[in-house]
Amino acid sequence: AAPLQVRLVVPMTVVFGPGSVPRDLSRPLPFRDMQEMEISVNLRTSVTSRYEMRYRSTTAQEEAALSAATAREADAALHPLQDTTMGSLTMYVVPETSSLLPQGINVYVGKQRSALVRAVGSLAALQARLREVTQLMSFTAGSIAAALSDRVPSAQLGPDARRNLKSSLGYEITFSLLNPDPKSHTVDWDIEGAVNRYVKPVLDKLSLVANFSVDSQILYYAVLGVTPRYDKESSSFLLSAHSLPHVINPVEARLGSSAASLYPVLNFLLYVPERSHSPLYIQDKDGAPVSTNAFHSPRWGGIMVYNVEAPASPQASLPLHVDVDMARVMEVFLAQLRLLFGLSREGVPPEFLLESPGNEGLADWELDHLLWAHTVENIATVSTTLTSLAQLLDKIGNIVIKDDVASEVYRAVASVQSAVTKLSLGHLHAAFQASKEAVTSSERAFFDPSLLHLLYFPDDQKFAIYIPLFLPMAVPILLSLAKIVRETRLHRKEPTKMD
Amino acid sequence: DQAEQFLRSGHTNNWAVLVCTSRFWFNYRHVANTLSVYRSVKRLGIPDSHIVLMLADDMACNPRNPKPATVFSHKNMELNVYGDDVEVDYRSYEVTVENFLRVLTGRIPPSTPRSKRLLSDDRSNILIYMTGHGGNGFLKFQDSEEITNVELADAFEQMWQKRRYNELLFIIDTCQGASMYERFYSPNIMALASSQVGEDSLSHQPDLGIGVHLMDRYTFYVLEFLEEIHPASQTNMNDLFQVCPKSLCVSTPGHRTDLFQRDPQNVLITDFFGSVRKVEITTEALSLDREVAAVESKFPDEELATEPLKYAEQLPVAQIIHQKPKQKDWHPPGGFILGLWALIIMVFFKTYGIKHMKHVF
Numbered sequence: 001a002a003p004l005q006v007r008l009v010v011p012m013t014v015v016f017g018p019g020s021v022p023r024d025l026s027r028p029l030p031f032r033d034m035q036e037m038e039i040s041v042n043l044r045t046s047v048t049s050r051y052e053m054r055y056r057s058t059t060a061q062e063e064a065a066l067s068a069a070t071a072r073e074a075d076a077a078l079h080p081l082q083d084t085t086m087g088s089l090t091m092y093v094v095p096e097t098s099s100l101l102p103q104g105i106n107v108y109v110g111k112q113r114s115a116l117v118r119a120v121g122s123l124a125a126l127q128a129r130l131r132e133v134t135q136l137m138s139f140t141a142g143s144i145a146a147a148l149s150d151r152v153p154s155a156q157l158g159p160d161a162r163r164n165l166k167s168s169l170g171y172e173i174t175f176s177l178l179n180p181d182p183k184s185h186t187v188d189w190d191i192e193g194a195v196n197r198y199v200k201p202v203l204d205k206l207s208l209v210a211n212f213s214v215d216s217q218i219l220y221y222a223v224l225g226v227t228p229r230y231d232k233e234s235s236s237f238l239l240s241a242h243s244l245p246h247v248i249n250p251v252e253a254r255l256g257s258s259a260a261s262l263y264p265v266l267n268f269l270l271y272v273p274e275r276s277h278s279p280l281y282i283q284d285k286d287g288a289p290v291s292t293n294a295f296h297s298p299r300w301g302g303i304m305v306y307n308v309e310a311p312a313s314p315q316a317s318l319p320l321h322v323d324v325d326m327a328r329v330m331e332v333f334l335a336q337l338r339l340l341f342g343l344s345r346e347g348v349p350p351e352f353l354l355e356s357p358g359n360e361g362l363a364d365w366e367l368d369h370l371l372w373a374h375t376v377e378n379i380a381t382v383s384t385t386l387t388s389l390a391q392l393l394d395k396i397g398n399i400v401i402k403d404d405v406a407s408e409v410y411r412a413v414a415s416v417q418s419a420v421t422k423l424s425l426g427h428l429h430a431a432f433q434a435s436k437e438a439v440t441s442s443e444r445a446f447f448d449p450s451l452l453h454l455l456y457f458p459d460d461q462k463f464a465i466y467i468p469l470f471l472p473m474a475v476p477i478l479l480s481l482a483k484i485v486r487e488t489r490l491h492r493k494e495p496t497k498m499d
Numbered sequence: 500d501q502a503e504q505f506l507r508s509g510h511t512n513n514w515a516v517l518v519c520t521s522r523f524w525f526n527y528r529h530v531a532n533t534l535s536v537y538r539s540v541k542r543l544g545i546p547d548s549h550i551v552l553m554l555a556d557d558m559a560c561n562p563r564n565p566k567p568a569t570v571f572s573h574k575n576m577e578l579n580v581y582g583d584d585v586e587v588d589y590r591s592y593e594v595t596v597e598n599f600l601r602v603l604t605g606r607i608p609p610s611t612p613r614s615k616r617l618l619s620d621d622r623s624n625i626l627i628y629m630t631g632h633g634g635n636g637f638l639k640f641q642d643s644e645e646i647t648n649v650e651l652a653d654a655f656e657q658m659w660q661k662r663r664y665n666e667l668l669f670i671i672d673t674c675q676g677a678s679m680y681e682r683f684y685s686p687n688i689m690a691l692a693s694s695q696v697g698e699d700s701l702s703h704q705p706d707l708g709i710g711v712h713l714m715d716r717y718t719f720y721v722l723e724f725l726e727e728i729h730p731a732s733q734t735n736m737n738d739l740f741q742v743c744p745k746s747l748c749v750s751t752p753g754h755r756t757d758l759f760q761r762d763p764q765n766v767l768i769t770d771f772f773g774s775v776r777k778v779e780i781t782t783e784a785l786s787l788d789r790e791v792a793a794v795e796s797k798f799p800d801e802e803l804a805t806e807p808l809k810y811a812e813q814l815p816v817a818q819i820i821h822q823k824p825k826q827k828d829w830h831p832p833g834g835f836i837l838g839l840w841a842l843i844i845m846v847f848f849k850t851y852g853i854k855h856m857k858h859v860f
Contacts, residue, residue: 150621150662163511166620198787225730244778246730249544252774257548262618284780294781299511299622302781327789335784345783359788388660446661449608452600480846487849 002387003044004151004380008372009426010138011088012053014130017066019095020119021057022126030056035131039141045151047144047376051134052426058092066092071100072355075110082114087368087428089137090114091130096121106351107133112364136348137365139372146342147377150384163298164342167374167381169440170211170263173199174301175333176255177324178222181274185308187322189270191216194326202334202361208429209370213261224271225250228280234289237273237280239305244282244295247303266340267301268333272308272322279307294332302336304329334361341370371432375423378435382416385442392451405448412441510624510665513774514617515540515550518599520631520640522555522591527711528702530558531572532630532672532718534580539725540626543773551602551617553589555641565709572714572722588615596646604657621662626670626771630718633673635696636681652682659685666759668771672717674699677753689736689759689766693717693743694750701749716748730773736763 016029032054039047058066065077074092082090094100096119101108106129108116115133120126146164165171175195179187195214203212224247228237239247257265273280281289282305296302306329308322338344343366345354357363386409393399415438422431517540519533537552558570559581570581589598601607602617619625631638637645658664669690671679676692683690693700693715702712703719714722720743728734740754740763756763769775832840 241778241780245776246544248776248778249546249730249774252548253541253546257613262613262616264620282780290780290782292781292784295778296781297511297776297778299620300776304781327787331784331787332781334787336781338785339779339781339783356786361785385661388657392657392660447604447606449601449606452597452604452606477842477846480850484846484849 002383004148004383005046005048006376006379006420007048007050007424008139008144008376009050009052009424010134011083011085011426012051012134013083013088013090014053014055015062015090015092016055016057016119017092017094017098018058018063020093020098022119022121022123024123026123030054035127039144041145041148041151045148045380047148049139049144051131062092066094066100068100071102071108071116071353072110074100074116075108075112075114075355078114079110079112082112084113084364085427085429086364086371087138087426088113089134089365091133092116093119093126095119102353104351105353108353109133109137109355109365110363111355111357111360113137113368132349133352136352138368143342143369143373144376147373148380151380164373165264165266165299165340167377167439168210168264169436170213170261172257172261172263172265173203173212173214173337174255174257174265174267175214175216176267176269177216177218178251178269178271179218179220180223180272181276182220182319184275184318184320185272185322186319187218187272187324189324189329190326194330198327198330198334198359201359202337205360205362205367206370208367208432209374211263213263217256219251219254222251222254223274228273228277234281237277238283238289239280240283241285245297248297248300264299265301266337268336269301269303270324270329271303271305273305275318278310280305281307292332292335294336296336296339298340301340302333304332338362338366342373343369368428371428375419375428375432375435378432378439379416379419379423382412382435382438382442385446386412386416389442389446399451402448402450405445405450408441408445408448412438412445415441509622510770511622511777512619513545513549513624513626513771514619515545515626515628516553516602516617517550518553518594518627518629518631519555520594520629520638522557522594522641524558524561524563525711526555526631527558527570527709528714529630530554530556531570531580531714533628534570534585535572535578535714535718535722536628536670537585538580538582539722539728540772543725543728543769544730545772545774547584547586548614549774550586551588551615552586553594553599553602554587555594556587556590563710571706571709572719586614592641594641596640596644596650599640599646600650600654603654605661605663617663619663622665623663624666624668624771625664626668628670628672629679630672630715633671633675633679635675635678638671638673638679648679648682651679652684655683655688656685659687666761666770670721672700672715676700677755680755683755683758686758687760688755689763690755691739692753693748695753698750717743717750717752720747725768725772728768728772730769730775732767732769734768736766736768739768 021029032052034053035051037049039049041047059081061081062078065081066074068074068077078090078092090113092114094116098118101116101118106118110116115137117126117129117133120129147167175191177187177189177191179185195216199214203214206212224239226239226243226247228239230236231238251269252267255267255269282293282295284290292304293307294302294304306324308320311320338361343362348354355363357366389409393401415434419431419434419438422434515537517533517537519529521529533552533554537550540550541547558564559568568581569579572578572580589602602615605617607616617625629638631640633639636648639645655667658667664687666687667689669680669683669688671691672693673679675694675696675698677695680690680692694717701716703714703716705712721739724739724742740752743752745751759766
């Protein structure tokens, strides 16, 4: 793979509230500092992260905001006073004994790009805690390695790698309602309303990352591939965790996809079990029913089982009318969407309190997290693509490069250089846009249909074709040439002889 | 256990490219081969949207077929592999070397529909099955062109450069099939062939009712083997290598695993022939505020100002039919032709004497 050296710069501001300055602070506020860390992926790929920190003390307005009752109110009040460019972070340090953060909580991470951190005695300990927070809110060595997963030797990859969706210019989201038993259930789902109310805010926030298109469908008589087991104790049907991988395939054959778009498709299926198999619960490895009653498959989508309550009287007329509670369904589907993109809140230390993003679906720093990973992934992809294109052209001499392919290559090179420069200046949004343009241009150049090399001419085939053509014709010509040469030599000798 | 198994194979989706390179009635068995593999692969879970099937498709409706609309894979007409839900992506004259290489490398014209593309990514395991007439280092496509083993190896390298596959299984059932995988040099490729260089692959059994051989031996025994595989089975590749020993197949099947990173012992048949998904339980759910009204999108779709629609200009067909053929521009002959003719003329006049010149001019 092509060598890659990228520097990721995170501009940070650390604001010390009154009474929170560490005792061993050597320099007076405000001052600037810088920390560099190398994330080496393999011999030829290195990503350096640089945190440019500006330490200062609070202004009067910020002090007023920090005297709010709860961390959430303080964070909301501090928001208009911050620098909110993408990729930047602001940390407010509150005194150790402050009651702003609840008991046992040392860090409160807000919905935007700021956090409240409880002070620690020494500067070194505080910096360690700040480093933990910044890594959570921007990127870690693991998330960068996951973005560059095709450069990491596969033995070193963790289970997280290659699980998240690859960076793409767009994604197609399809919501499908599966009703295997229309005789018993008439299912009504207000999918359009649910998309407008719950899904659109999330996709609007993600629209910086990619274009999203949403469609929906209803499939009748679509069954799962597995027969669930009846459990007498809970008088319900159970799907065990190890039978889940086989559920998706028979259904997938029935799911369509848009013929015109080439973007990856994310399928979200809502399955209403048959009357004879209700209620249906999904069991995890330990045998306990899953609270969301849903599971997902990396890079594919998710399935949720929606149980319909048994009718009050056994003589109720079939089919039962079911009105799906779209809010509950969308809570699960949007959570699955987050997990497919790799935004998980598991693995956060217990002393961290993360503010819920609400209806927006993801916090600003989670969006930044995605952008860091996608920008690095895009830059790596572009450099690999252009290098392999150059190698292809070196190897095969008779490929003709059209002008528009050449201009796409130039544009890709210019864009990727601009992306790397902007990353090293800390402009995340501009770097991401440049990397997207670079990917578009390089893919267009690499996959141009005119580059198909069909004319493989090994040397023995060249001889086999041209010799039978030219040899019979060449024999009299060569013999005549020999005769001419002999005659000329004789002719030259003769005059001297005659004299 | 289960977690370990998921960590072993790194793929998240499966694709299959099944190519039958022959046409004409007497090559019935090649179409039956390909369709049988297609059936197995569908049965084990790969959906049509992930299968690229290239067939000449001239068997089922061939005037010489005594049972129209069927293609049988076993004598006594036990199994009709044509059925009623075969989805052929490239049929008849579209099965060319160029289209095959375009599918593999992805260099497809933008107007191609989704069903004709191989939209694999770096987590895709791809099965490529090819059958037809072949020789030492080449495979004949539809009696008019051929693909060489070097071209195939280069195409796979192009796929690897763009990470269009995680692992690739290449199966070929032709005469001297092992020569086709000799030149592979990209990582993560496993190859199987029905015969070694210098050997012919033989067909299995003729059917006296239909009048042609129905299948090739190697594919027949591979299919018998696959019939016992179900989506949850744990059979591995070493068993597939043992299929069709010389006593049954007459030719010696070969395989190549040196480019493959994992040990064939650990590679499940369903890693390539089926589609077993990795699955995770969803443990988190968001909490949404249900009272929110439908929000106006922050980025409203811009109304595109379009002209009112009208009929496109019809082609002036009468004009086109009656117009005179366009004069091709005349180009002076190139250097090589000029030199050759100069040489010939010079030799002629030197040999037979310059006296002929005055008759010419």
